[in-house]
Amino acid sequence: MNWYAVQAIYRFEMARTFRTLVQSIGAPVLTTSLYFVVFGSAIGSRMSQIGGVPYGAFIVPGLIMLSVLTESVGNGSFGIYMPKWAGTIYELLSAPVSTPEILLGYVGAAATKSMLIGLVILVTSTIFVPLHIRHPLGMVTFLLLTSVSFSLFGFILGIWADSWEKLQVVPLLVVTPLTFLGGSFYSIDILPPIWRTITLFNPVVYLISGFRWSFYGLSDVSIGVSLGFIAAFLLVCLAVVSWMLRSGWRLKS
Amino acid sequence: MDTILSVRKLTKTYANGHQALRSVTLDIRRGEIFALLGPNGAGKTTLIGISCGLVTPSSGHVTVDGHDVVREFRAARRAVGLVPQELTTDAFETVWATVSFSRGLFGCRPDPAHLERVLRSLSLWDRKDSRIATLSGGMKRRVLIAKALSHDPRLLFLDEPSAGVDVELRRDMWNVVRALRDAGVTIILTTHYIEEAEEMADRIGVISRGELILVEDKTTLMHKLGRKQLTLHLQEPLSAIPAVLEDYGLGLSADGMTLVYSFENEGGRARITGLLRQLGEAGVTFRDLETSQSSLEEIFVSLVRGAA
Numbered sequence: 001m002n003w004y005a006v007q008a009i010y011r012f013e014m015a016r017t018f019r020t021l022v023q024s025i026g027a028p029v030l031t032t033s034l035y036f037v038v039f040g041s042a043i044g045s046r047m048s049q050i051g052g053v054p055y056g057a058f059i060v061p062g063l064i065m066l067s068v069l070t071e072s073v074g075n076g077s078f079g080i081y082m083p084k085w086a087g088t089i090y091e092l093l094s095a096p097v098s099t100p101e102i103l104l105g106y107v108g109a110a111a112t113k114s115m116l117i118g119l120v121i122l123v124t125s126t127i128f129v130p131l132h133i134r135h136p137l138g139m140v141t142f143l144l145l146t147s148v149s150f151s152l153f154g155f156i157l158g159i160w161a162d163s164w165e166k167l168q169v170v171p172l173l174v175v176t177p178l179t180f181l182g183g184s185f186y187s188i189d190i191l192p193p194i195w196r197t198i199t200l201f202n203p204v205v206y207l208i209s210g211f212r213w214s215f216y217g218l219s220d221v222s223i224g225v226s227l228g229f230i231a232a233f234l235l236v237c238l239a240v241v242s243w244m245l246r247s248g249w250r251l252k253s
Numbered sequence: 254m255d256t257i258l259s260v261r262k263l264t265k266t267y268a269n270g271h272q273a274l275r276s277v278t279l280d281i282r283r284g285e286i287f288a289l290l291g292p293n294g295a296g297k298t299t300l301i302g303i304s305c306g307l308v309t310p311s312s313g314h315v316t317v318d319g320h321d322v323v324r325e326f327r328a329a330r331r332a333v334g335l336v337p338q339e340l341t342t343d344a345f346e347t348v349w350a351t352v353s354f355s356r357g358l359f360g361c362r363p364d365p366a367h368l369e370r371v372l373r374s375l376s377l378w379d380r381k382d383s384r385i386a387t388l389s390g391g392m393k394r395r396v397l398i399a400k401a402l403s404h405d406p407r408l409l410f411l412d413e414p415s416a417g418v419d420v421e422l423r424r425d426m427w428n429v430v431r432a433l434r435d436a437g438v439t440i441i442l443t444t445h446y447i448e449e450a451e452e453m454a455d456r457i458g459v460i461s462r463g464e465l466i467l468v469e470d471k472t473t474l475m476h477k478l479g480r481k482q483l484t485l486h487l488q489e490p491l492s493a494i495p496a497v498l499e500d501y502g503l504g505l506s507a508d509g510m511t512l513v514y515s516f517e518n519e520g521g522r523a524r525i526t527g528l529l530r531q532l533g534e535a536g537v538t539f540r541d542l543e544t545s546q547s548s549l550e551e552i553f554v555s556l557v558r559g560a561a
Contacts, residue, residue: 002327002360004356004357004358004359004360004361004362004363005357005358005359005360007357008353008354008355008356008357008358009354009357009358011354011357012346012350012354015346015350016345019345086341086342086343086344087337087339087341088341088342088343090307090335090337090341091335091355091358091400092358093305093306093307094305094306094307094330094333094335095330095358095359095360096326096327096328096329096330096331096359096360097358097360098326098327248309252306252307252308252309253267253268253302253307253308253309
């Protein structure tokens, strides 16, 4: 293992985050705070409790997931697309590094940043709603698995994309809608049966449900299914990325 | 011979069908400066790309210090530094951050003293805390060289190092390259500037349409292929070349004032005495004479034309 390379990539990526601190961390925190104000306080005060949890508190896990997912995909894809676009990727491709080192560096940094944002939002949310976490270990596990697997997914997008437009299209047209329809703002139990069935095909449902379980012990689907799903997604992404880096697809000619 | 880079029957056909390399075989000696000359699209950058891991070969093998660049890529790549043709740098990083990154990427423990030496040798030390975006093109080129040297490579590829670089910087760079060679680094450079190859190289390879058409010591090449010219400026104009001098294949200028004798280095030189004597006998007198030797550029052009 070339640990110096892992360290170099990780530091390089994190340095970019801290260089653009306001944009990297300030922006998502502000956006989420607005959700709290609008949905949690303004609308939430007129809504009944869900499973014994006040609406404002109910949406916290979903909102954190919303940011973590979006940020993971964004960071993961940007980290590798940027050097590809600028041409500086020649150095990575000519360096004595292989898949594990590249992933630990790039995906590790992207996931770290998303987790940081998730935690900052969590802390921010305590300003707006009373919060308690029933399964802290479960919460950290879900946060970690989600950050890592979606940063990997982003990394795949970054290799696949050959234009800035393509880089934006999947997060905007696929990830964000799936997240909104994944039960961030409601329990899927309140949907009509047909829509409930359709919703179960949305992978994000399992993430939000599992994450919410770690807060309140409430879940739309069983916790085992949630964990199984995210583990499977992680493995699929790993397989795809390994193939991409080994074959040099869209990286080498 | 102590070989640092060995290329065996290397072939590359790109997905679009373009055959960039056709069975190229080449050995680079440890410690030499090797110049690879060739027109655009000849395959120079592809050859470098395969050696560094940027391009996947279609067939054939490349080894660096005995390590296959595909199967033992870690050992092979550790020994290699690459300065690419394009000025591809991070814009927002500082010079220091980017060279530190490069050193780490190549698996070396941090060594600020070494990086300082590298930056000083390239006159970049004063700019170490500058963001790369604020540097001039020539400075960015130096940054790329510094990055390539950050991990102490034994073999350095310089792909068109003088592209877009002013004369002064080019001289500086040549000095850096010579100092590196003196320190034991082997250097392979590709160039359009024949002057550069002529000035720097120990050996020269000429590549055209994916084939290596010649590899030769620079001095041997100059000696073997360099044509000389003897130019005679006459006292009085000639209307035609005297019949007795026909064998020499002389050229006469339009105004009849200049005679030109072209000859190959070996045999032709011996005939100069005869030519001058016969000129005297024919009553042709001259007021001045000069000789010139064809440059590497002319040799190169004639080689590539011959191969086409």
